[in-house]
Each structure stands twice: as structure tokens, then as C-alpha cells.
Amino acid sequence: MTDMTGKFFWYELMTSDPQAALTFYGDVVGWTSKPFGDALNGGTYHVLSGSAGEMGGVMAIPAEARDCGMTPWWGGYIGSADVDRDAERLVAAGGTLMRAPEDIPDVGRFAVMRDPGGAVFMLLKGSSPDAMAAPTPMATGHVGWHELYSGDFDADLAFYTGALGWAKGDAMDMGDMGSYQLVSQSGGSDFASMSGGIMPRPKEMPMPAWLFYFTVGDIDAAVDRVTAGGGTILNGPMEVPGGAWIIQASDPQGAMFALVGSKDAA
Template sequence: MPELSAERANTFIWADLACPDLPAAQRFYGELFGWSAETSPDPAAGGYGFFQKQGETVAGYGPAQPGQPTAWSVYVGTEDAEATVQKVQAAGGTVVVPPFDVLDQGRTAVCHDPEGAFFGLWQPIRMAGTDVSGKPGTICWHELQTRDWRGAVRFYPQVFGWDHHEGSYGDGVYVEWKRGESNVGGCFPMPAGVPAEVPPYWLIYVAVSDCDASSGRVSELGGQVMVQPTDIPDTGRFALFQDPQGAACAMLQLKQ
């Protein structure tokens, strides 16, 4: 039975996709990132499954529930889901789904921050999270897109103990979440041109070897590139896209 290591506590350890057409999602991400898909044969799992890259688990997928948008969800590892949701509430967030057991795999909860960005918690029992990250075809970064980055800087450190570093990107600010000396993720003010009905959200980045080539495949596979390949100084090259069912995702070609 896995235990949550000290290095992974209060860091992102899982992400999954909820969508109405799972076979279509499997085809799209399989062609784009080289992921294979393995759906749990247990009827109690409700069609939940796992994306894998060369035999290593990189993310999950499952059918969207009634009223649930097609979207990627992110999960932060915790040693005690009940204690963490209490911190969420104390910091001004909301517990949308209280902690509950997911079969014998772990314990989860769904919360949102004071502005409304959703995130999950994962307390491992048998499923420890992703097998690998950072390599091409695996998740390498998590970023909060928000209209209130100052509020985020107040909220997330209270819940997860993160530090933060305020830098710049273009004409605005970019926040790096840190846990000790390690980077946990980022926070970027939502551009002014984004429609008001678009809520704040956590965005996943998948590492790729060639951002231009991979982004070119998005349209061929039925998705839509929202931000064309763009250089990030000292980091690499990224693009933002929506898959054919509308879930937002990003890709990143790292310099190193």
C-alpha cells in the first residue's frame, strides 16, 4: 500500500479528464501525445480509466457526470483529506464535494478557491498518483489562470504551505508556487480579453519534443489551437489548445 512521500505531499500528483465521449478522447490524446488508454474492468469504477505513456500512468479519464463540464481536473496530494478541507474553508475556499473513498484506491475531495477555481485533493491508499512527469508525453506543469492573483497568493499558501515568487511575463506578473526550493506550479492573471463567463481554472501542461509540430496536429485531429506556439524566455515554447470536446490543455517544449 503506497504512502504519500514527503516530497509529493502538497504537490500536484494527479490529473484527469471528464468528457462525454471517452473513445473520442482516447483517440485524440493517443494520436497527439502517444498515450494508450486502459479502462478499469470493475463496474464500480463507472468507466474510469488511465492514460499511459510507454506503460507508465500519466493521467486519468472518466465520463462527465450530468451538468459537469468537459475539463481537466488537477489534484494535490494530501496526507489527511479531512484536515486539508478544513484549511480550505478557513482560508475562504469552498468544499464542493466532501472527502470520500474512491473504492480502495484513495480518498478524494473537490474544492474551489475564493474566486471559484476548482481543484481536487488526493489522499493515496493504493493509487499513489502519476508514475512519471516531466518527460515528453507526460504532465510537466500546472498553472492557475485567475482574475485575482493577489487573492490566490493569500489562499493557496494557507492551505498547502506554498511559498511564492512574483516575477514578470510580458507586461504583467507571473507567480511561481514553490515548496521549499522546488517549483510546484504557476499563476497567471487571466488576459483581459477572455470572456467574463470563463471561470478561473487550473491548466495542465504536457511536455512535448516539438511544440510547433504537436500544435499543428491539434487541428488535424479536430481540436483548436487557442494560443499559437510562443517562446517563454529561459523556459521553452508553449501552445494552448482545446481538444475536440472543449477541454483546455497546454503543451510545453522545455529547453532542458
């Protein structure tokens, strides 16, 4: 089993229409799902599984969050050995505590954080003593890349590499868009260890946010499934270093997501 402390390991969609989202992503990404107890808003929580096991969930936007203007979005959970202590430590490093640590029955203890630039993520310590097994790289239906559209590039880079212990890889010059800094959540510095990137928030992004790239097979076939299901392609397909192909898209309820795959030979 892999220690997920300091790493993204669970991904959650809060949406206005959970059933429609389950149908859409089940077709686009290939996830299977099953209900799990009651979500915090009293509705059913659906656990998602990719080819290597459980990786996330789907739930309705809680009423209080909806009343405050929350729209559908994907959030990520970072593993914590002590949520209360880590929340205090991350606040001292420049983060903001958005929701104080609390317990979820039969799940674990969590807190909602915001990095110095304004992007939101969650901390979670599961109630099970067993650690999750990390999926193999580019396992279908799992997250193959993590990308931060940063509201404060220098502060966020220092936050994640300092307080969370991530390692820096190469930085790529994107011209007017600034620098794209590769990062490794596992601490490795070689290209194979890189699990994501941090870049300044482009003007097209309404707010700082993490974007998660779900792994599919042929990217062109995935594009067809996105549009057939009522989603919108925002960018791509585009080839990236290493030979993979990516798209950014929004689902029918408006949540932004991304896919990473390949170009299958004809």
C-alpha cells in the first residue's frame, strides 16, 4: 500500500445533477459507480471506480453551498496524517482554513483549505487503517495529471513545495503566459516522477483552481463521447511533452475537467 500523505488521492464532483453526471462520466471516462451512505447534505454519495479501483465520488452541491453561489466543480483531497495539525501548519504557511476540521462518519476527518493564490483543496485522513494502493501510471479512469491555475505563482509554488514537500522539476517558458513549473508529489526530481504542473492563471479562467486530467484511451474517441453527451470542448486535442494528448472540457452541468490519452494508430 502507498502512503498518500501530502498527495492528491481522492477526487470529488459536487454538481447540480448527480445522476446526469454519473451517466456522462460513465460514458466519457468509463467509471463505474455505487452509492455510499448519506452525503453531508443528506443525499446519496456515489463512489467512482476506475480500472485500478476506487478513486473519487459524486454528490449534490450542499444546500448551504448552493445558496452561497457554488457552481458544479471538481475538488481534490490531499492525504493527511493529522488533519488538525496540518490545517494549522498550512495556515501558518500562507493558506486559509475555509472549513474547520470535522469528522465524516465511517469516512474520516477532513478540512477545506485554500492555497495562498486562492485555489481550494481538501485535507483528509481516512478512518480505515489501511492505506490506498496507488494506481499504476496512466491507469484508465484515474487522474494522470494535476494542474494548478495559480492566483499567486511564486507564493503557491513555495506553499506546495515547502509545506507539502513536493519537489520541483523543470520549468517551461510559455511566453506571455509565464512559466509552467513541473512538480512531483512523491518528491522525485526526474521527469517520470512529475505528477503535475503549476502555471499562472490565464485570463480565461474565472478563478484560481486545480484541474484534474482523467486518463482515457484514444483522445479523439473521447472527444466524440464528450460532445455526444452534451459536454463542451474548451481546448484541444493538443500533444504535450512525452507524447500524450490532452483536452480541457466542461460537463453538461458546467464543471470543468480534463482528459489525457493517446492518438491510436489508424
